Amino acid sequence: MEKKQISAVHTNVRTLPKNLAEADKHLFAHELSKQMPAVHLLTLKNVDVFDAYIFQKSKLKFYFAYTHNQMPSRKEAYKKALFSALKPVKKVEKAIWIVDNWSSVYFHWLTDALPRLLVASEGRQGHILILPKEYARYSYVTESLKYLDFADCLFFDGQERLFVKQILLPSHTASTGNYHREIIGKLRDKFLAMPPKIPTRKIYISRQKAQKRKIINEIAVTDLLAKYDFETHFFEDYDFDQQLVLMQETKVLLSLHGSGLTNMLFMPRDGQIVELRNQGDSQNNCFFSLASDLGHSYYYLLNEGDSQDTHFVNVTVNIQALEELLQTLEAKIL
Helix, strand or coil, X not given: CXXXXXXXXXXXXXXXXXXXXXXXXXXXXXXXXXXXXXXXXXXXXXXXXXXXXXXXXXXXXXXXXXXXXXXXCHHHHHHHXXXXXXCCEEEEEEEECCCCCCCCCHHHHXXXXXXXXXXXXXXXXXXXXXXXXXXXXXXXXXXXXXCCCCCCEEEECCCCEEEEEEEEEECCCCCCCCCCHHHHHHHHHHHCCCCCCCCCEEEEECCXXXXXXXXXXXXXXXXXXXXXXXXXXXXXXXXXXXXXXXXXXXXEEEEECCHHHXXXXXXCCXXXXXXXXXXXXXXXXXXXXXXXXXXXXXEEEEXXXXXXXXXXXXXXXXXXXXXXXXXXXXXXXX
């Protein structure tokens, strides 16, 4: 086993929202200064990979910290290890593992898994990326990997066992919803057009075609945004490359809390991000933190929701408050 440190423990200090009201400081206070863990790259020899587990028989050891967000049952894991011995085996010389049980979700793939792939690249010498077969269903997985020079990867079936002679295990670069500023910045650079484009567009990402978390008075919102030259887009209609090109031309990105805001990762530095938030939510600050760590200016608007659970809430946007925010934003970017 070889363990290479990539970066040390450090403190990440975030930039305050540009329109932070005194009464809202408590929503962001616990996110303003966060200790980021040390990042390392672990190299192991002769491991079995099955389901979502990495198991080293010689040490009878699982590496849960690299494959799971929460500690799974050891009893169940060892039971799976016994059954895995009966599965067909495929031998792989050199491989990389970067995913956990959340990583197939768009936000987590881009902000949790791909930063780990950059870390693994520090030790890559003919290693291939291995992913569970289900990841092949998501076009954004295969399309995004092209930009990191991993066009080819091995998708393996949960019914088979991989025997990997050497595997690279990058640690998580931060807890989910947090980011290692240097690494997330390097990831952004992988996606930027060269030479960089001059961003001019103002984009609103609608969630009306999503299954949950919508704006009840969407028509009034889009009518107002049109007055301020915002384009309304439904990202469900675009492939990954189309979203990427659009974001590279965007200087202002506005949306309800949701995966669409993850696309600020593809905007050139110094963009303007506007998040429509659920009233009173102090827990879901992942996009505030991402904007800060990418060097974007972050604005927010609190909205009355029909639930305290931001993941399932539908909100009614205060149109007057939104117009005041848009006017403030116009004055800042002109």
